[in-house]
Amino acid sequence: MIDKYSDRARVIKAIILAIGIIFVARLAMLQIFSNKYRALAERQSLRNITIYPARGLVYDRHGELLVYNDVVYDLMVVPRSVHDLDTAYFCRSIGITREEFETYMNRARGYSPYVASPFMKQITKEDYARWQNLLYKFDGFYVQNRTLRVYPRPIAAHVLGYVGEVDETEMEKNPKYELGDYVGKSGIEKTYEDLLSGKKGRRVVRVDVHSREIGPYENGAHDTVPIAGEKLYSTIDADLQEYAERLMANKRGCVVALEPSTGEILALVSAPSYNPNLLVGRVRGENYLNLLRDISKPLYNRALQGQYPPGSIFKVAQAMIALDLGVISPNSGFVCDKSLVGCHNHPSARSVQEAIKMSCNPYFYQVYRRVIQQGKYKNIYKDSQYGLTVWRNYMLRMGFGRALDIDLPNVKSGRIPDTTYYNRWYGAGRWAFSTIYSNSIGQGEVEVVPLQMANLAAIVANRGYYYIPHVVRFYGDDSTKIEKYYEKQETGIEPEFFDIAAKGMYDVVHGAGGTGHRADVPGIAVCGKTGTAENYGNDHSVFISFAPMEDPKIALAVYVENAQGGGGTWAAPISGLIIEKYLKGEVQRKDVEKMYEEINPCQKLPLTKRVKKPKKSRRR
């Protein structure tokens, strides 16, 4: 039998061999000469689970817990892995509407169909407990633990601050942050972020196509344990803080109370304030916007950021400078000459002590003139330039005109004008004392931050020195102290002069004709100084004080914005109540307390205008 086509077997064999060779070559290409697929395989079959550390706890000065953490849960979804979902059942189980489901799902899909992203954030323990046992039925969903801040008492919002999701600039600055991490955005949460945040832990697990965990990767060799944040022991006295906030309710202004011997801040209030629990959890975004839109600016920390004309309280500092320079003596007297500058009716002051008590404007006009124009130069312009520089240096040493190095963010410096400032305004050699005399009584170009006012009270209380005000005493399990807050800051002014100031301030409260008698607390030697700062609206009411006169325990500044009345009317009685609360533990004068709590000194102004009623936090 002749088979003329038998050579065609070779063609067929060649085809089979060729395909075999192509396949082996392709396998070599994929498996030996390419690392791409190995990396891709790892990326999709392993999951890095971040274990978030508990943020550091914050205590008050008596060990009461101010901030702790609560566990919440983020419901994560991998949209591609969601299979055969009974949407109605799912929605009913976790308590959302069909519309919400669509919104969340689309958002997750928009992020990525195959990478996990939060479906619903910050679900409370209670909510999670209700459907935890059903979760296994929903392919593609899993839960990640997070912690949230909880404030057992809704106080000290401006000191404690709040945390929020990290933004891009922060992530660029510090690579330890990843998208979705929480960082301190204000208050001590921000300043002590590095201590509070702790260290994130990590768990590497193998997952299947439905994002279900199969088991640890290489027996947990790549896992790390999270390290909780450090504990912070703050200087705040929770009871005093709460009390001061109560007194400042319905008002705009602020209170700063210090312990003079240490610079520790006992209470720091900026009114209106807000409940710190509002800025936590799922309601945070909406509440934050409401607070931001509120025209009374509750998020604005007046105690550190408000730059106000100090008014008459400034006279205390002026007197100290003049005495130290020797341009006046403690017994210098000046006639209350209202032609120089307006004043209220009172007898002329015969000494510095009397001048402080009566807060005589013409007296301090004369004092300031002697400081600015000391007669070192014939030319009054040159003389004023010299005098201003000398004066400014004193002011800087007393903590004015520069930002005090407090451990809270965004503190302002206020303004003590220098020669450059006036030269720019008026031109060099074109201004003298007569141009700038308003500074003498705390008006004009000077601006002071309430924290600096309280610091002035502390300086007088200490008779000439201070410690930088701060809100954290120490941190960590071994009570680490922060060095800079234990360094004495000297003003360089003789203590005896401050004695005179203290006596004058005692008379303000206790003397006949004193402007601050409403700050009087029975049985306590309160020293104070009123201030009535003029501005565009109604006068601001200011009062600085310390008590007791000998061995002072508390120094404070109270600032009430746009109060109809002077420092003696509003700020002084509030100071008295705070001092009584702190020194006696309890306020006996309930009627006074009630009066100042309830009264709204600036009723004409819309105090708070909420854009929307704040959404109530689901927790306490």
Added chain:
Amino acid sequence: MKRKTTYKKTDSASRLSFDWLTIGLYTALVLFGCFNIYAACYSEEHKFIFDLASQHGKQILWIGIAAVVAFVTLYIEPRIFSNTAYIIYAIALGLLVLTLFLAVTVNGGKSWIDLGFFRLQPSEFAKFATALALAKYVGSIDVKINSSKGRLIAAAMILVPAGLILLQHDTGSALVFAAFVLPLFREGLTKYVLIFAAVAVTLFVLALVLNKFIVMGIVLAVCIAYLFLWLNRRSRKTYFNTALIFVLSCVFVFSVDFAFQKVLEPHQRERIDVLLGKTQDFKGVGYNVHQSKIAIGSGGFHGKGFLHGTITKADFVPEQETDFIFCTVGEEGGFIGSAAVVILYVALLLRLVRLAERQRSTFARFYGYSVVSILFVHFFINIGMVLGLVPVIGIPLPFFSYGGSSLLAFTLLLFVFIKQDSYRAQLL
């Protein structure tokens, strides 16, 4: 001369003259396949390898049944197959028609008849039946394959079952019937069929990837090169033929778009687009192949070790115990394991070509080549698809993929030929 196929009585010696090399290769592939099905579906609850609730357990059962089928086939009177070829073919066609009415839908295809205990896929057996019937027809003494009548009948015998399978939306299995071009080629079908097919596929791909005018330019260049560089003597007829070829090519190139858009289903278009790199959709239509490449590529040279695959263990590859079974080999066996499987197949195919060549009857030879071609097309399409060289066409890897119908059909197909081979000596 009239050729007569008669057989001597079987004796004990000839019973043992089976080609043991082929049987060995078959056994190796089946066992290797079963291990990989076990690995692909491995889970903690079904650790036990003989667990009938699991897929590897069922596959072991099927292997047992296949062994019985193989044994029976080897001891049956071989003439039965040549004598009943047309009847078997008719039964297969009947089953295919029946499937159209009784089919249950599995994965979008309607090619399964549910028999309660087992789902039968008649298209798997139709290949065997068509191979037998076509061999019988071509082997008949009065048939000339290059006559128009012969070609027409052969084409009809192939296209009828293929068409019926196409009606079941099982494009992959229908495409396998193209395999019969190879045995026909071996029996004398003009070589232009193969050349034409190769040119058509090339032009199709070029037309989809490149600009049509560039493709026409290439065709023109090839034609001119053929005319003036290849041919020494040019007659008017060669000019005319070349021109005709060029015009036909151009028409083909321009009709590709139409065919692509109108004839193919959307998912088939997408699969081709993915293969040609025109779309990169790793989450949608390109997902399977992308995952399959990840699984194989991550295996590296040595592989991750038996049962240690991370991609296949985590179900990232769909259909990984059936059509994408080769992924498990690639991931866990690495280059060594997967190249070994490719070599096993090539060895089996080349061995079968050799067996086919030593047949004395046209029937047996044609049948042998049919077996080679069917196995080859499955091997080519399946592994090509998993490696991302061929569009996704869902057909199983012979002896390897999970599935009773395909294992039984391939076993029957192969062992009928082994039986034929063992009797070649008795042929007068």
